[in-house]
Amino acid sequence: MGVNMKQVVNSYLKKNRETIYQVGDELFKNPELGFKEEKTGQIICGYLDRLGISYKKHVSVHGVICTLGNGNGYHIGVTADMDALLTGRDGVKMPFHSCGHSIQVAVLLNLISAFHKSRVLEQLPGRVSFLFTPAEEFIDIEERKRMKEKGIIKFYSGKQNMIYEGIFDEVDIVLSCHVMGPDEANPNARFDINSTLSGFILKEAVFKGQAAHAGVIPHLGKNALQAATLSLTALQMLKDTFAPEAGARVYPILKEGGRTPNIICDYAVLETYIRANKEKDLIKINGQLNDAFRYCALALGTTCEINDSNGYLPLNQSKEINEVIYRNMLAICNEKEIIHNVVSGASGDIGDLSFLMPAIQFGFSGISGIVHSAQFEIIDKNHVYINTAIVLAGTILDILSDETLQIKKENFKAKKEFYLKHWLKVEA
């Protein structure tokens, strides 16, 4: 293949520069929370309409999918998150693209435009689906609970809903990219590859005791706050048993701990995320905490009810795909400008996909300020919108034109059944 094909596609990606900068600006200026990405969906559909490309919209509320290429051959999925975050500015929290998801959307639109206009996919077996996926950030949970009750969504994340609906069943592998924060140790880094994303479980532990007058008959009370604080102490001790490579992070808050000091506290609530780099560690640590909380409650004659909401699974990066990504990064920069294996405590719903099929997510630089902060700013448009698209386009062309790079998913059906039953906790 195809250095030639790559050159053709890259020239379209670059020619589209001004248009894509504008679309990127428009998306950035229209931040919407997860499952509320109506305007974002309209911008995507409007762009595809102008190109004359057909698509499917209202996927998992506001998601959009379009497929290019031909036949039933190898099928590459490329995802872009659509949602923004509530971000603090002058004490007020407003939707803001502080995680850079607007960039991912613009990168995919640039890719679609270049593949469509260059018609290179017509010369290759296989196809590419571009999946604009809503609600990646695990936030706004109260609102999502309401949407769930109304039957608008089934799960809190866009990709989880799409997996459930079978949208990824026919996809062989998934590619994705995400902005990386400026790295003090590597100020010249342009990309990161093979970084981790933690998995997480959101845990609520409700301690119930017996109220009693704290002055007259405290000995007849059963103190739920003490059960919660004993549990916190147990957790601190348990942390000695978390292996460093597990990347465990557990920092609870006390949401309820009594209202009136003249009553022995009969109701206390702890809430925490549990994060770890591998599913097995995540599940093990979660079990350790459940035991500790329950037995600490029992020790003081109280009860502890545990409500776990599974968040996202850890990202399991495909080595084979990352080798192709890496070669394509080298078309943009040199080896020293690519950082490898960054250990991150962040999470993403790409982790769930990576449990089911080969998937990757690489990072690109080009912003200033901290990710998830109000100081987030896009400073290198050429890099975020054009270079990132060049890496993805090159990877897609390499894989579609070389069968040895077309890795297959293994045991997908069994994995999906397991995932639905034990992670999303629904019947398949």
Ligand SMILES: [Zn+2]
């Ligand atoms: Zn984020």
Ligand SMILES: [Zn+2]
């Ligand atoms: Zn993000």
